[in-house]
Amino acid sequence: MAVTNVTSFGRSGLADWVVQRISGVVITIYLVFIVGYLVAHPGLAYAEWVALHRCFWVRLLSVMTILSFAAHAWIGMWAVLTDYVTVRLLGPKATGLRIFLQFGVIAVIITYVGWAVDILWGI
Amino acid sequence: MLLKQGLEVSPTVNKKRPVNLDIGTFWLPITAYVSILHRASGVALLAITGLLLWMLDISLSSEEGFASIRAGLTNPWLQLLLWGMLAAVAYHLVAGIRHMIMDFGIGESLEGGVLGARLVLVIAALLILLAGVWIWL
Numbered sequence: 103m104a105v106t107n108v109t110s111f112g113r114s115g116l117a118d119w120v121v122q123r124i125s126g127v128v129i130t131i132y133l134v135f136i137v138g139y140l141v142a143h144p145g146l147a148y149a150e151w152v153a154l155h156r157c158f159w160v161r162l163l164s165v166m167t168i169l170s171f172a173a174h175a176w177i178g179m180w181a182v183l184t185d186y187v188t189v190r191l192l193g194p195k196a197t198g199l200r201i202f203l204q205f206g207v208i209a210v211i212i213t214y215v216g217w218a219v220d221i222l223w224g225i
Numbered sequence: 226m227l228l229k230q231g232l233e234v235s236p237t238v239n240k241k242r243p244v245n246l247d248i249g250t251f252w253l254p255i256t257a258y259v260s261i262l263h264r265a266s267g268v269a270l271l272a273i274t275g276l277l278l279w280m281l282d283i284s285l286s287s288e289e290g291f292a293s294i295r296a297g298l299t300n301p302w303l304q305l306l307l308w309g310m311l312a313a314v315a316y317h318l319v320a321g322i323r324h325m326i327m328d329f330g331i332g333e334s335l336e337g338g339v340l341g342a343r344l345v346l347v348i349a350a351l352l353i354l355l356a357g358v359w360i361w362l
Binding site: 179214224 | 275281288321325
């Protein structure tokens with residue numbers, strides 16, 4: 103039976119590993135697209151910029167990207183916090199601090215997702 | 226791995242011999258620095274994403290907002306900030322791609338790992354240079 107951990111993103115390290123890679127690929131596709139677009143349109147006008155973000159496919163890619171970011175950032179921050187904010191390195195208060203920081207990370211991620219959806223559907 | 230602070234060599238086995246697990250006293254190989262930078266840039270990207278979302282929000286909010294972002298990006302300090310943000314994105318992306326290449330079993334040997342780490346630094350430096358060219362030229 104696989105070892106599970108309630109604080110990881112998926113139900114196992116393997117699930118986290120897969121999610122981290124798929125989300126990384128989605129974010130990469132978005133970055134290549136958006137940077138490519140901006141490089142190709144140096145004198146970009148507001149109307150073009152808005153039209154781009156009203157396009158269904160761009161919205162879909164943007165939403166997939168922010169959701170991928172949410173998973174990717176959570177898994178990454180979990181890995182970093184559980185490695186460095188530990189009792190061995192920081193003493194007995196480390197566990198409480200780590201849980202506090204992990205809640206902070208969740209709050210930031212949820213804010214970003216809500217914000218991104220608001221931006222995309224507010225135009 | 227070379228130690229700055231080596232273990233004492235004794236002909237007889239000393240059960241209380243010191244064990245050095247303090248990472249700060251090791252000479253780290255290039256692969257370790259590439260990995261640490263991947264983590265550090267990742268943590269930075271949590272904040273950077275907020276700044277990029279803020280820029281996207283303003284730029285899409287109105288004609289004036291869009292113009293203010295364009296104007297803001299002519300300020301040298303904001304250009305430097307944007308360059309730093311793009312540098313973190315570029316480095317993290319290149320180091321992430323290396324991870325996925327290694328998932329296919331490529332570059333997993335000691336020599337391969339060192340070569341991969343060097344390639345990450347060189348390619349990331351090139352992309353960061355290009356980002357600078359994009360911002361300033």
